[in-house]
Structures are given as structure tokens and as C-alpha cells.
Amino acid sequence: MSGAASAIQAGCHQEIVKLDGVSFSYDSQSILQGVSFTIMERDFVGLIGSNGAGKTTLLRMIVGLARPQKGSVTLFGTPAGQFKDWNLIGYVPQRSHFNPLFPATVREVVLSGLYGRKKLFRRLSREDVERCEDALAALKIEDLGNKRIGALSGGQQQRVFLARALINNPKLLILDEPLTGIDIETQHNFFQMIQHMHQRHNITFLMVSHDMDMVRSYLGEEPKEKVGKLSFYVRHSHDLEDCRGTDLLHSLRKEG
Template identity: 80%
Template sequence: MNDNAKLKQQPGCHREIISLNQVCYAYESKPVLSNVNFTVRERDFVGLIGSNGAGKTTLLKMIVGLLRPQSGGISLFGTPASQFKDWNLIGYVPQRNHFNPLFPATVREVVQSGLYGRRKLFRRVTKEDVNRCEDALHTLRIQDLADKRIGALSGGQQQRVFLARALINNPKLLILDEPLSGIDIETQTNFFNLIRHMHQHHNITFLMVSHDMEMVRSYLGETPKEKSGKLNFYVRHSHDLEDCVETDLLHSLRKEG
């Protein structure tokens, strides 16, 4: 049974989506994360706040499999991260400044790549894939940029592309690393309305790094639920199901954008 089926069969269990157990990481013997413990449950919205150098991005990279803990353990959907295979359940928007502006891909190619799991990079593109990609381009209002190279876009345009890529596969967990950085105020507002709608009405869990304390407090509250080292975890639950009649996340973009 796959994870999607398990989630549907257990709507009220508030299962663990991410489990961090004594996670440690260091760069050249300089500790960045020391004994980090935290649990993200189904339909949580977690805001991760910390000073520069606190290890926020490093932690996200470990969660999405780009780095491995040097000690301690991470589990995803109840499976140790080292054994986790269902990466299609996770959408990830990295910091824009980690992106190579010379990467030779068009906007359409970048968005469409979000449909492919790590073991499906070379699978054949279906008509459904093409239609879903076009829908994502349209709803994020980047359809006129589809054939442009991603490196030729402005910062705000690039973030729209990365958001479309992360959402195109209807993830169960959306991980966002400073998603509002370099985006104009109108786009920030639309994006915030979008993720608030998805959190309240869809079976999706959020983990977001942000320096925008006003935004974090407006939705997640004034006080962090937990602290671990230099990291502060702000949490808002949405465990009472208020499911939207539409299960496709792109519907939310059309509605809120």
C-alpha cells in the first residue's frame, strides 16, 4: 500500500510526517545543528525561524535527502529518510540564491520536472503531464514565460516557476526555504493566501523557513511551540478536516491567485 492510500485510510490519526531525533551536522568540524529534536504531524504548518548560521537550510536539505545527518535520525512518513522512496509526496522550494542562473532549461521544462520522481527522470512525457504543466503555468501566471530560459527571469518570476514546480504533483508535504524572498508585495500576498487556503482545506503539511516574523506571527502565533538550539519552531495545527471539494491543489491557485 502506498503512502497516499495510507493517508486516506487514516484521516484522523495525525500521523508523523517528519521526525527529527538527535540530529547533528557540522561543516569542517564546526557544529551547525546539535541534537535537534522535533516532530511535524499531518496538517501542521511549521514556521522555522533562526538567526543566520543557525542551520535552517541545512536542516531542510537533510529532510529532502540532499544531505545526511552526521548523527541522529530523520524519518519521513514513518520511514527512515535513508530508506524513503516516495519523494513525489514532497514538494521543495529552495532558496533562489542557491539556483544556478546559467542552468540550461526553459520555464516549461523546470515546471514539468516537478512531475517526475527521482527514479523517473527519463520517463516518457504523457499528454496528461503536458496538460498539467500548462495548467500550472497558467495558474501561476507564467504561461507567457514558458519558452524562456529560467536564468533570464527576474527574481519574482523565478520564484513563481519554483512554486509551480513544487505544487504540480499535489505533494503531501511542502517544504519552503525563504519562498517570499525577492517577490513583490502583491505576489507575496497572493502566495500567503494560497498556502493558508491549502493548509486549512487540503490534506497538506507545511514546513517553511522565513525571516518575515510579522507573517509568521500573523498566522502561527507569537510564541514558538518548541526551541532546539538556535532554532525556533512555530506551529499551527489544522487537524479538523475542512476539506475543499476540489482535491487538486492547482485549483487553489486559480481561486486565490
């Protein structure tokens, strides 16, 4: 077990993400300038900002797809450049980045969440298949397993992408505009579901959203911090029950 994985199992209220003076520019245009912020275990953070504010760039740094030109990013107490435990981070991308003609079934998309940097070319085990079935059941999409992902509604697709992100039982879940492109009722149901996960389970959330009303309804009217064009809204872990080490998918499936 690596240092990051050991640290996160040691107890509650660990630092999950620490941004320290992060700056980034494309060509000569400054995108992020001196961003410092810390996300603690079981916090729910809403990241709000206009187009071009640097939200996507910041997410790319956290998931290891970009590095700051100044400052540092630390994940689970480990500098991002040395971080290896990517299974601790689940990521739900924007639906606009998904090709609806992609020839894969729901089950295949969810299983692809196991194809990490170390697992890409290995065969799936029985445990992997069981994890997939747990994920499908937990998100109430087991009846869609053999359907093509492109044939589903927007709300159904979001549940599939969430199941894919949860299959490794992550400790940090990043959602990039998860409410975009789905109807109001589906948005409400989806947001209620992730609120429930946050309140009942040991998981930390970072969600990018343009829906101010929905973010404020759960995270409060005022941001905890503003940095440039970015606003960080936070519901802290100390508002919740003590964290527990139970397996998220098994627990969600039992809850029905």
C-alpha cells in the same frame, strides 16, 4: 503503492516528519545538536533561525540530501534512509541558488518537477503535459509558459518554482526563504496564496523565513518549540477543516 504512500492516504493527522535527537557537525563545528520535532499532517511550520543555525542542513536531511550523524529522520512513517516516495515532497529552493541565465522556458522548468529519481530518462506522457498545464493555470502563469525563466520578475519566478514543486501533487511542501528578493507587495500576495492552500487543501507546509512579522501574523507570536538557535512556529491541522483527498492542482485551477 509503497508503505509511505498507503499510510498518507489512510486518513488525516498522520506524522509527516519526525526528527528524533538529530545532530550534525561540519568538521569539528556543531551545526545541529539533539533536535527533536514532529510535523503532523496539514500543519504549517515556520522555521526561524539566524545564519549558521542549521536551517539549510535540516532541510537537506528532510529532502534526503544529507543524513544525521546522530538521531533519526522519519518521513511519512518511514526512516529517511529507506524512503522512496519523493514525489510526496515538493521543494521550493532559494532564488539565490538559481542561475538567471539558465536556458529554459517556464514550461520546461515546471515539467522538470516530474523528472524524479525514477523518471529522469523517460518520455513525458500526455498526462504529464496536462499536469504541467494545470500547474501553470493554478499559479496563474499560463501566459508565461514559453518565456525564458531568467526574463521574469522575482515574483513570477517564485510562482514558477512553486508550480514546479506542486506538479506531483505533494503532501509536504518545503519552502526555503520564498520571500527573499521580491518586493513587499509580491511577498504579501505570495504568502496569502500559500495560506489559502494550507487552509483549503490537504497539504503540509514547512517554510524557512527571516520575515518574523509575516510568520507571526499566521502562526502566532510565540514559537511552539526552540532547539538551540532554531525556533519552530506552528499552526496545527486541528485548526482547519477536515483533510480531503482532492487533487491540489485541479482544485486550485477550479478556484480560479
